Amino acid sequence: MSSASQHYRLNDDLLGPVLAILDDFQDPYLAKGLVSAGLVTKLDIEGTRLQLGLCYPYPCQSQYRDTVMAVTKRLATLDAIEEVECEIDFQVAAVSAIANVDPLPNIKQVIAVASGKGGVGKSTTSVNLALALASEGARVGILDADIYGPSIPIMLGVTDFKPVSPDGKMMTAATAHGITAQSIGFMLNDEEAAVWRGPMAAGALAQLINETSWPELDYLVIDMPPGTGDIQLTLSQKVPVSGAVVVTTPQDIALADAKKGVNMFQKVHIPVLGIVENMSFHQCSECGHKEHPFGQQGGAKMAERYNVPLLGELPLQLNIREDVDKGAPTVVSDSDSHVANIYRDIARKVGAQLALVQAQPAVSISISDDE
Template identity: 45%
Template sequence: MNISEIRAALDAVEIPRSTRTLGGEKAVQQVEARSDGLHIRLQFGFPVAHIGQELAERVQTALTPLTGSTPVHLGIDVLIGTHKVQPGVTTIKGVKNIIAIASGKGGVGKSTTTANLAAAMSRMGARVGVLDADLYGPSQPTMLGVADGKPSQENQKLVPVQAEGGIQVMSIGFLVDTDQAVVWRGPMLSQALQQLLFQSEWDDVDYLFIDLPPGTGDIQLTLSQKIPVTGSVVVTTPQDIALIDARKAVDMFQKVNIPIFGVLENMSVHICSNCGHAEAVFGSDGGKNLAAKLGVPLLGQLPLSLPVREAMDNGTAFAMQQAQPAIAGIYTEAAWQIALAVADKGKDFSSRFPRIVVE
């Protein structure tokens, strides 16, 4: 076997659900002929569990003309790095990348989107966390099925509650009576958000999704100034009034140098459960047009769905995605595009720099 020819064939293999190749991603780490066959090891900077089988088939197809009946042993490693954040903000121990999920107004399904993106990313093989920053209306504990959870303490820090799929969840909802109103002014909200993030014992989280409250107020300002954000996702409905507010969220991120990974259009169409008729209740393609105007990807167009609503009320996001492959596919594709966008950002090496003390 000619190892150089095999490497060339591997480099040309396209990664499923993308226009990328193994060579372009520098994924081929090892090609070695042994007595029991050909051993190949690939390495990626993003989760690939959802495309693992298809990827293996493409590798086999590409190599068969060169290797014939020789057994091929394929190993895949995933090594997700810490990527650059806005200038002047340092990264957090135990958290590699933070993705802010935002909207300009309430009621567009931002929290639902956060929970389902987290579930999808976890199913893809990543280590995932969710920080519920909607301090006035924390909903992630309910949506992720851990409403009765309580964080334990370790090293004088709070240990996030574990949800299904190993998702690490931290929310003010674990610490206060959710039936009581949170009557706090801006500085208290900002301090609470920082405590939830910095005083939690996150365990090697690849992607931490932050569910932001609607608007562009104190929480969002704290996020941009104090918290290392890798990038953001803007959630909107196709409705004109939602798009007006979504543009404000976009403008905020642009002003504070936080990249926008894409727009996700929620409630794009309602499909009647009786007759199957599809109706664009909130208008058509508003999120698509916003994404085109901004020059960012449209991450998906999600239907107004009864199973999704029921899953959020019951805390069964994983079960819903298993039972509803079409809906799960949209969330998985959105999470996949986010993971690729994060991987394309420059690496953050600030943790390796020596500390300089002036005496």
């Protein structure tokens, strides 16, 4: 699965036992052993010191220390090994689900974050997912594709940014909290509305993507507008999307619309990487009691129905909203919190799911304009 080259220099008597131990160690996000998943890139030995190299196809640097400790402990059971020196790297392959769309310059993978209806926390999920991927070691950008209601400038605290075009062809993007951001909101004055028909909005999205001077990125997260209209179809026709994340709440009306989003992506052969359920529960800060004001298990049942992962369940919590309103989302403003850890877990799952779909062939699709 990993695209990194392999270098093994152990004698046959030692190689077999070492590979067996490494493959017995299951990666929790790929559900495979380290060898079966193609993560082992180097095995060398100097005296009794084993040199081990691992290269992950998804960002997970917060897990490196635990992995090294667990693997070292297991390898130390072999008499020939007294010390383990482990180097861990991360390398993302270029992945597109759409074969007849050219890749975007400098961008390896594109993640669409969508919902069937508004008000379910899609933009909050998008920005925290982007920041969580970055905190795990990836180079990340975010595109605010909600042409009619751009919110990423506020959520990232860069409302004063205005793109410029030094060469008259490409626009600059903002930088906030270590990620790159572009939004139609940067080009509108305060309280100014983008009053466009569907094709105009879809054209604006294509322009934002193709005429932004993106740096080298492992992931571009696209915060989609709600619904399944022109902008979504433009995305599937003209952007090399790698996979989609669908956001919902547990209530029936949100689930009904989220199912339409899943069906849309399946129709255009874009893999659904999983479901994120927002506002899953409210936990009393005094006694810890959990309540489910919008219902229970909706996201889990939806994920089971469509045979996709439930990526995470996020609580209905005041500070999540307050953090984005202040321009410092929870992943950066309260990085050690339980909520930030949920977002990082979602990020690792999304990255791993993208790695797992690499082996699947991209699909050529064509959608007529009147469809």
